[in-house]
Amino acid sequence: KAGVTQTPRYLIKTRGQQVTLSCSPISGHRSVSWYQQTPGQGLQFLFEYFSETQRNKGNFPGRFSGRQFSNSRSEMNVSTLELGDSALYLCASSFRGNTEAFFGQGTRLTVV
Amino acid sequence: QKEVEQNSGPLSVPEGAIASLNCTYSDRVSQSFFWYRQYSGKSPELIMSIYSNGDKEDGRFTAQLNKASQYVSLLIRDSQPSDSATYLCAVNRDSNGGFKTIFGAGTRLFVKA
Numbered sequence: 001k002a003g004v005t006q007t008p009r010y011l012i013k014t015r016g017q018q019v020t021l022s023c024s025p026i027s028g029h030r031s032v033s034w035y036q037q038t039p040g041q042g043l044q045f046l047f048e049y050f051s052e053t054q055r056n057k058g059n060f061p062g063r064f065s066g067r068q069f070s071n072s073r074s075e076m077n078v079s080t081l082e083l084g085d086s087a088l089y090l091c092a093s094s095f096r097g098n099t100e101a102f103f104g105q106g107t108r109l110t111v112v
Numbered sequence: 113q114k115e116v117e118q119n120s121g122p123l124s125v126p127e128g129a130i131a132s133l134n135c136t137y138s139d140r141v142s143q144s145f146f147w148y149r150q151y152s153g154k155s156p157e158l159i160m161s162i163y164s165n166g167d168k169e170d171g172r173f174t175a176q177l178n179k180a181s182q183y184v185s186l187l188i189r190d191s192q193p194s195d196s197a198t199y200l201c202a203v204n205r206d207s208n209g210g211f212k213t214i215f216g217a218g219t220r221l222f223v224k225a
Contacts, residue, residue, distance in 0.1 A: 031211070055209055
């Protein structure tokens with residue numbers, strides 16, 4: 001069974017630009033969560049989606065947003081990029097949100 | 113106080129020994145607990161899940177949960193050099209009608225051959 005797929009794997013953007021990352025969950029999984037991982041802060045929760053609804057949001061500014069489609073695929077968007085947004089962005093899918101979650105390979109974003 | 117706390121390590125054990133990794137959490141209503149392994153430059157990989165008090169064994173891995181003490185641990189028996197990685201404790205709880213998983217900062221484990 002296919003795992004969680006994130007695209008693109010790598011991105012280089014300039015300050016002020018915006019970026020959209022994509023996540024395709026495991027088939028049958030309806031919950032998708034997004035995380036930001038940096039060496040200094042570890043894995044930080046961004047938001048969780050279930051059946052196209054954002055159920056939870058972490059402590060990130062409004063520049064970070066996301067959505068989920070009817071096929072459970074999810075996207076996250078970061079607008080007005082800052083240097084500090086450089087990180088590995090990970091998504092994880094699970095069946096319900098409180099069951100085992102599996103991560104994609106991540107998107108490494110570099111803001112220059 | 114962080115929601116999920118782990119000793120950052122590094123924890124160094126000889127090959128064949130038992131590695132013991134610990135985690136405490138602050139929110140008593142947490143219900144689901146997970147251990148992930150992350151190799152450098154890779155994404156986290158799920159090792160174990162545990163939902164009720166007691167021990168849960170899977171091969172060389174044993175997860176232990178004590179909700180009264182708000183404590184989760186992972187034991188790795190017969191440690192191998194390939195077990196050298198960062199181990200992340202994750203705690204899941206109900207939040208706003210959905211669920212939220214909070215990760216600890218991770219414990220770096222080195223297994224010496």
